[in-house]
Amino acid sequence: MWSTLFMISILLYIAYRFLKYWILDPWYIHKDLWAQGIPGQYTPVVGEILNVRRAVLADDPLSFMVEMGKKYGSYYHTSFGPVPRLCTSDPSLIQGVLKTNARFYRKSNLMRLILGTLLGYDNLLLAEDNIHSQHRRLIAPVFQHQNINSMISLMVELTSNLLTKWKLTLHDVENKGKELTIDIQNEMTHLTLDIVTGCVFGNGLMKNENVREIIYRNVTTTLEDVQNRTLNMIGLIPIINRLPFPSKQRIDKSKHDVRIVIQRIIDDRKKNLTTSSCKGPDLLDLILAARGDDKISKLTDEEIYEEALTFVLAGHETTSNLMTWTLYNLANNPDVCQRLEAEVDSVLNDNEEITASTLSLLTYTEAVLKESLRLHQPVPTIVRQAVEDNMLIASDGKQIHIKKGTDIQVNFFLLHHSEKYWHEPFKFNPSRFNERHVDTYLPFSAGPRSCIGQNFAMLEAKVMLAMMIKNFRFQLVPGQKHVPEILITMRPKYGMWMKLSSR
Numbered sequence: 169m170w171s172t173l174f175m176i177s178i179l180l181y182i183a184y185r186f187l188k189y190w191i192l193d194p195w196y197i198h199k200d201l202w203a204q205g206i207p208g209q210y211t212p213v214v215g216e217i218l219n220v221r222r223a224v225l226a227d228d229p230l231s232f233m234v235e236m237g238k239k240y241g242s243y244y245h246t247s248f249g250p251v252p253r254l255c256t257s258d259p260s261l262i263q264g265v266l267k268t269n270a271r272f273y274r275k276s277n278l279m280r281l282i283l284g285t286l287l288g289y290d291n292l293l294l295a296e297d298n299i300h301s302q303h304r305r306l307i308a309p310v311f312q313h314q315n316i317n318s319m320i321s322l323m324v325e326l327t328s329n330l331l332t333k334w335k336l337t338l339h340d341v342e343n344k345g346k347e348l349t350i351d352i353q354n355e356m357t358h359l360t361l362d363i364v365t366g367c368v369f370g371n372g373l374m375k376n377e378n379v380r381e382i383i384y385r386n387v388t389t390t391l392e393d394v395q396n397r398t399l400n401m402i403g404l405i406p407i408i409n410r411l412p413f414p415s416k417q418r419i420d421k422s423k424h425d426v427r428i429v430i431q432r433i434i435d436d437r438k439k440n441l442t443t444s445s446c447k448g449p450d451l452l453d454l455i456l457a458a459r460g461d462d463k464i465s466k467l468t469d470e471e472i473y474e475e476a477l478t479f480v481l482a483g484h485e486t487t488s489n490l491m492t493w494t495l496y497n498l499a500n501n502p503d504v505c506q507r508l509e510a511e512v513d514s515v516l517n518d519n520e521e522i523t524a525s526t527l528s529l530l531t532y533t534e535a536v537l538k539e540s541l542r543l544h545q546p547v548p549t550i551v552r553q554a555v556e557d558n559m560l561i562a563s564d565g566k567q568i569h570i571k572k573g574t575d576i577q578v579n580f581f582l583l584h585h586s587e588k589y590w591h592e593p594f595k596f597n598p599s600r601f602n603e604r605h606v607d608t609y610l611p612f613s614a615g616p617r618s619c620i621g622q623n624f625a626m627l628e629a630k631v632m633l634a635m636m637i638k639n640f641r642f643q644l645v646p647g648q649k650h651v652p653e654i655l656i657t658m659r660p661k662y663g664m665w666m667k668l669s670s671r
């Protein structure tokens with residue numbers, strides 16, 4: 169009798185929790201937002217997942233966001249699965265979430281589920297509160313200009329290796345009377361992975377083909393597995409995401425293999441058995457040496473491992489997407505490309521070393537990259553979850569009370585394509601960056617969790633773009649579909665095939 173009552177209570181409790189999570193809590197949040205006059209729509213349990221899926225299957229993944237923006241304006245509520253969301257591209261609300269009220273927000277559970285599997289949780293991307301601020305204070309000086317400027321020589325060397333490979337292949341192919349076509353997305357992913365791993369791990373990686381192969385293979389296949397598990401929901405459902413499906417076993421094995429080689433590189437570096445491949449200290453030297461204000465506090469071995477892997481993950485696909493979309497935009501805008509070629513030809517000299525001061529002369533190149541980041545933002549949206557009730561103020565003066573548990577989707581894509589802030593927003597026009605754009609241009613986000621690697625990324629992209637444009641012309645192979653695919657980053661779903669010719 170007592171055991172039956174106990175079982176019934178447990179079942180009722182589970183049913184209540186289920187109902188609360190999937191129906192009651194979301195309903196109260198939507199009701200509250202409607203009561204405040206915020207437009208929006210609510211489909212219980214699934215939210216907008218089916219609409220998003222429909223747009224993705226129709227190869228038009230941005231269309232849903234654009235339609236919702238047109239229908240409701242720069243802030244509205246909806247939900248993703250059961251989780252209620254305030255979606256916004258309003259600069260004032262965005263500043264509220266990312267800066268003024270940042271203490272009331274955490275990264276979304278979705279992001280933790282997707283990236284935590286591979287990275288762990290004590291790193292800049294995923295840590296919260298004190299751990300995050302402590303790591304940020306320790307690591308921010310690592311990315312100062314004087315440190316990353318000494319990495320330019322390695323960026324140049326690795327880009328030059330790729331250009332030499334292209335030249336040789338082009339020569340061979342032309343001798344056979346054919347054309348050279350390559351998937352530029354694939355090439356850029358390899359180059360950015362080469363650069364970031366080289367700048368993190370130095371010659372422990374550069375000189376050991378085997379180590380490099382283990383890191384590259386495991387990082388890329390794990391990212392694919394993690395992405396597939398997100399799309400088919402296996403990775404998102406608690407308990408299910410721990411079951412030993414083949415993809416989970418592959419991820420665990422990769423994690424283990426990567427762990428062993430990276431730990432070895434770190435241990436060797438501590439014993440001075442390996443060195444930086446840059447002109448100065450590399451990122452690993454810098455995080456090993458990082459000390460807090462008290463000159464004593466430092467990262468633990470486990471944290472150093474996670475941060476090093478975080479740089480590799482956060483730093484390669486984002487920059488590779490920037491490069492791929494930039495070449496796409498240049499191929500579609502020959503006038504811009506001509507002006508870029510003229511700048512690069514006048515600044516880069518075959519016999520002179522490329523230094524920070526050479527790069528500072530490439531102002532139009534920088535504008536081209538900035539405009540590409542606006543038009544094809546590598547990280548088009550981010551999501552934060554409110555962990556306390558708080559008040560946000562929109563640009564039109566409306567005050568919005570946000571309840572604990574609400575997700576906020578910050579939509580950089582809509583912000584960067586808003587006619588309110590950008591003249592002819594869908595046009596590729598680098599000259600618009602002759603002026604400064606402050607709160608309306610956020611490719612690297614803003615506030616205490618903005619991209620810590622942004623100077624590194626811009627420097628690297630400038631080196632790659634200038635050297636590539638100096639040597640080659642890139643034309644799009646006709647007949648391909650250019651469809652963006654968005655998981656955390658936005659990349660071309662079917663690759664980006666280009667015909668290469670020498671300049």
Ligand code: HEM
Pocket residue numbers: 275292293294304364478479480482483484486487490546547550551611612613616617618619620621622624625
């Ligand atoms: C074009 C290239 C890049 C773009 C567009 C980009 C964009 C971003 C954005 C939007 C965020 C905020 C994410 C969020 O709040 O959820 C971010 C965070 C971050 N990025 Fe980047 N990123 C780029 C390159 C890099 C590089 C090269 C590195 C490192 C070498 C890097 C390291 C990080 C880290 C560690 C964070 C987390 C910072 C924190 O929360 O304190 N990123 N990035």
